[in-house]
Amino acid sequence: MSQQPSPSNRTYPISPLTISLVQMAMTAEREQNFIKACALTRRAAEEGADVVVLSELFQTPYFCVEPTSAVDYREDQDSDLMTCLSALAKELKIVLVAGSIYDKNRYNAAIVFDTDGSVCGTYQKSHIPQDPGFHEKEYFEPGSTGFLVFNTSKIRLSVLICFDQWFPEAARVAALKGAELLIYPTAIGNVDQCGQPEGNWHDAWETIQRSHAIANCVPVAVANRVGTEGSSHFWGGSFVCDAFGKILTKGGTGEEIVTATIDLSHGPMVEREWGFRRNRRPDLYADIVAPVQRG
Numbered sequence: 634m635s636q637q638p639s640p641s642n643r644t645y646p647i648s649p650l651t652i653s654l655v656q657m658a659m660t661a662e663r664e665q666n667f668i669k670a671c672a673l674t675r676r677a678a679e680e681g682a683d684v685v686v687l688s689e690l691f692q693t694p695y696f697c698v699e700p701t702s703a704v705d706y707r708e709d710q711d712s713d714l715m716t717c718l719s720a721l722a723k724e725l726k727i728v729l730v731a732g733s734i735y736d737k738n739r740y741n742a743a744i745v746f747d748t749d750g751s752v753c754g755t756y757q758k759s760h761i762p763q764d765p766g767f768h769e770k771e772y773f774e775p776g777s778t779g780f781l782v783f784n785t786s787k788i789r790l791s792v793l794i795c796f797d798q799w800f801p802e803a804a805r806v807a808a809l810k811g812a813e814l815l816i817y818p819t820a821i822g823n824v825d826q827c828g829q830p831e832g833n834w835h836d837a838w839e840t841i842q843r844s845h846a847i848a849n850c851v852p853v854a855v856a857n858r859v860g861t862e863g864s865s866h867f868w869g870g871s872f873v874c875d876a877f878g879k880i881l882t883k884g885g886t887g888e889e890i891v892t893a894t895i896d897l898s899h900g901p902m903v904e905r906e907w908g909f910r911r912n913r914r915p916d917l918y919a920d921i922v923a924p925v926q927r928g
Contacts, residue, residue: 649897650897653892688820702772728747729745740776759778760796
C-alpha cells in the first residue's frame, strides 16, 4: 500500500499535469471492453496525457442493476488483465488509474499503476449503496483499506469510487493525508424505475464533487460511464474541476476522451488565501464520528 505523505515532503517540482478520463460504454463481452479501454488509453497518452483514468467496473457491464447475476464477474488481481495494464502504463509512461474491478474477495477495487508499470497500491470502495438499480450490497463487501494516498511519479493522488463521492469525510481525509488530486471512477445515471422527487440527480452529483474540490483546495477528476444497460441510462458527464471548483472540461453523453491540464500550484494558492485547512477546529468535530442520536 501507499505511504501517507505530508504536503511538505514533495520531492518533484510543481508543474502542469494533463489528465484524461476514458468515458466509454461497456457490453457483456469482457474482452471487448478491455480491448476498447486499452485503445482509448493509448490514444489519450498519444495526445499528451500524464494520468489516464478508467471508470468504475470498466471491463464489465454494471451487473449490480439486478439483485443477483448469473455471471460471476470477479477478477484476480494477479490475472493477465492486471499484467497487461501494468505493461501498458510502462510502455506509455503514464500513471494509469484502472477504474475499478470486482475482485475475488468481493471488493470493488481500484488499482493505480505508475509510469514504470509498478503497482502503487489498491483502494477498496468504502461506501456501498443499496437502492433500486444499484444493488451493490449483494455483491461488494465494504472496503477495509481506508482512504489512501498514492505516491506516483507525477502526483500524489487519492482514488475514491462512485458512492464514496457523496461523503465529504472521505475527500477530507484524503486531502489531509496529502492528496493533490482526488479521482472518482464512477458508474451513475438514471434508472427507469426511479423518479427524482428529491431533485436533479446529475446536478447534485456534479455539485457535491465540485464542493470537495473547494473545501479541500484540490482539483477533482471524475470518470463516468455512458450507454444504456437494461433499465440504467449512464449519463457520462465526466469532468475535471480545479481546486476552487471551476469546471475545466466536461464530457457529453457519448464515448470520448475528456482531457484537461491542471495547474498544481493553484490548490496551495487557494489554501493560502482562504485557509480552509489551517482554520479547522478538530476539537469540535467529535460528533461527526459519534453514534447518531435518534428520537
